Amino acid sequence: MEMRKPSRGRPRSFDEDAVLDAVMRAFWEHGYEGTSVATLEAATGLKAPSLYGAFGSKEVLYQTALERYASEHGTVLRPDGPARDAISEFLYEAADQFSESGLPPGCMVSTAALALGTAQRGVATRPAKMRSETLAGIEQRLRTAVAEGELPDGTDTGALARLFGAVIQGMSVQAIDGATRQELRGLATAAMAAWPR
Amino acid sequence: MEMRKPSRGRPRSFDEDAVLDAVMRAFWEHGYEGTSVATLEAATGLKAPSLYGAFGSKEVLYQTALERYASEHGTVLRPDGPARDAISEFLYEAADQFSESGLPPGCMVSTAALALGTAQRGVATRPAKMRSETLAGIEQRLRTAVAEGELPDGTDTGALARLFGAVIQGMSVQAIDGATRQELRGLATAAMAAWPR
DNA sequence: TCAATTCTGTAGTGGTCGCTAAATAATGTG
DNA sequence: CACATTATTTAGCGACCACTACAGAATTGA
Numbered sequence: 080m081e082m083r084k085p086s087r088g089r090p091r092s093f094d095e096d097a098v099l100d101a102v103m104r105a106f107w108e109h110g111y112e113g114t115s116v117a118t119l120e121a122a123t124g125l126k127a128p129s130l131y132g133a134f135g136s137k138e139v140l141y142q143t144a145l146e147r148y149a150s151e152h153g154t155v156l157r158p159d160g161p162a163r164d165a166i167s168e169f170l171y172e173a174a175d176q177f178s179e180s181g182l183p184p185g186c187m188v189s190t191a192a193l194a195l196g197t198a199q200r201g202v203a204t205r206p207a208k209m210r211s212e213t214l215a216g217i218e219q220r221l222r223t224a225v226a227e228g229e230l231p232d233g234t235d236t237g238a239l240a241r242l243f244g245a246v247i248q249g250m251s252v253q254a255i256d257g258a259t260r261q262e263l264r265g266l267a268t269a270a271m272a273a274w275p276r
Numbered sequence: 277m278e279m280r281k282p283s284r285g286r287p288r289s290f291d292e293d294a295v296l297d298a299v300m301r302a303f304w305e306h307g308y309e310g311t312s313v314a315t316l317e318a319a320t321g322l323k324a325p326s327l328y329g330a331f332g333s334k335e336v337l338y339q340t341a342l343e344r345y346a347s348e349h350g351t352v353l354r355p356d357g358p359a360r361d362a363i364s365e366f367l368y369e370a371a372d373q374f375s376e377s378g379l380p381p382g383c384m385v386s387t388a389a390l391a392l393g394t395a396q397r398g399v400a401t402r403p404a405k406m407r408s409e410t411l412a413g414i415e416q417r418l419r420t421a422v423a424e425g426e427l428p429d430g431t432d433t434g435a436l437a438r439l440f441g442a443v444i445q446g447m448s449v450q451a452i453d454g455a456t457r458q459e460l461r462g463l464a465t466a467a468m469a470a471w472p473r
Numbered sequence: 474t475c476a477a478t479t480c481t482g483t484a485g486t487g488g489t490c491g492c493t494a495a496a497t498a499a500t501g502t503g
Numbered sequence: 504c505a506c507a508t509t510a511t512t513t514a515g516c517g518a519c520c521a522c523t524a525c526a527g528a529a530t531t532g533a
Contacts, residue, residue: 249442
């Protein structure tokens with residue numbers, strides 16, 4: 080994947096992963112437009128040309144940080160066991176992650192890039208696609224549950240998937256607004272009551 | 277409330293309400309940071325000095341547009357009848373409003389100002405307070421329902437209020453991502469299954 | 474008609490935006 | 504050592520940011 084150039088020339092003076100982590104937190108907390116390159120300089124301790132040399136542009140930096148977020152802080156539906164348990168764990172895990180101390184509140188994907196200037200429209204496509212994939216993943220899990228008899232035939236799996244997706248997105252909003260971990264867990268519990276009987 | 281100055285001097289050449297409506301739509305669609313004063317000039321047909329003369333600053337313009345949104349496009353819980361019906365209608369009305377053709381998708385309050393640069397932190401306070409008041413309104417309605425016996429004693433009204441609030445917020449995200457009115461209504465239907473029995 | 478008042482359009486202000494050319498520093502290779 | 508290569512630093516690019524001084528235009532009151 081990564082073409083590592085032979086070690087000619089002056090070596091990097093920084094750890095690329097640590098820098099990307101700081102960049103991720105800045106974008107996570109302040110969004111794309113709310114994070115300036117000057118902000119990133121302050122967050123990383125690097126100067127602009129180092130950032131640009133290592134990553135390319137502010138937009139690439141954002142997308143790279145977003146992928147890192149997805150792989151480091153993202154959650155996946157457990158593929159085994161009852162779908163009900165998988166969804167339930169998914170919601171509780173989101174509640175915990177959105178209120179993790181030492182990290183920005185909320186989710187870098189669920190509520191990202193919802194309103195941008197026209198010039199930055201393209202930045203929103205990747206986060207939107209990630210949200211769409213989350214919905215599709217939930218729905219697939221629910222469809223399987225219907226096929227296996229865990230959920231009744233005729234269950235509106237699309238609507239149910241959108242509901243649990245909305246719960247995640249709403250938890251992100253409320254975490255940003257200061258909701259505690261306990262409150263988010265209670266929300267998750269209340270949401271699971273919507274599971275069909 | 278409004279101190280109307282006697283009609284001395286050159287009169288306004290524009291309708292203040294129509295201009296504020298255009299401003300509201302711009303902020304609604306592109307957010308605070310995503311909307312520049314140049315954008316507002318294009319949206320209103322006015323020049324900056326007219327906007328500043330009539331309203332004061334970009335931030336005041338945003339807050340004024342936000343209040344207008346709340347009073348023109350906001351929804352309130354119907355205070356009479358069963359709480360279950362009031363919440364249900366609230367969700368369906370949100371589904372319809374977030375997918376109203378001719379208006380930006382989503383909600384100008386539910387998913388507003390979630391990530392801003394540090395310099396603009398103060399802009400987020402009013403939208404956050406509006407969301408908090410919505411949650412409080414829902415919870416109050418649920419508390420009354422418990423007191424009147426519509427909901428069982430011991431119902432976690434706080435968690436249930438947060439759930440319905442999250443559904444609204446998630447519907448706003450999904451509307452922005454392109455969900456149809458029908459899909460949002462289905463989401464609302466699925467959410468009502470969480471109502472305690 | 475003249476003066477007072479208020480609004481509009483022109484033409485900027487200083488500041489920040491994302492980004493980069495050019496000089497310098499630090500490494501490996503010969 | 505010299506040289507090629509790559510990274511960092513300095514300094515600043517043009518474009519846009521929110522905002523405004525100022526002059527002219529349009530109105531009312533005297």
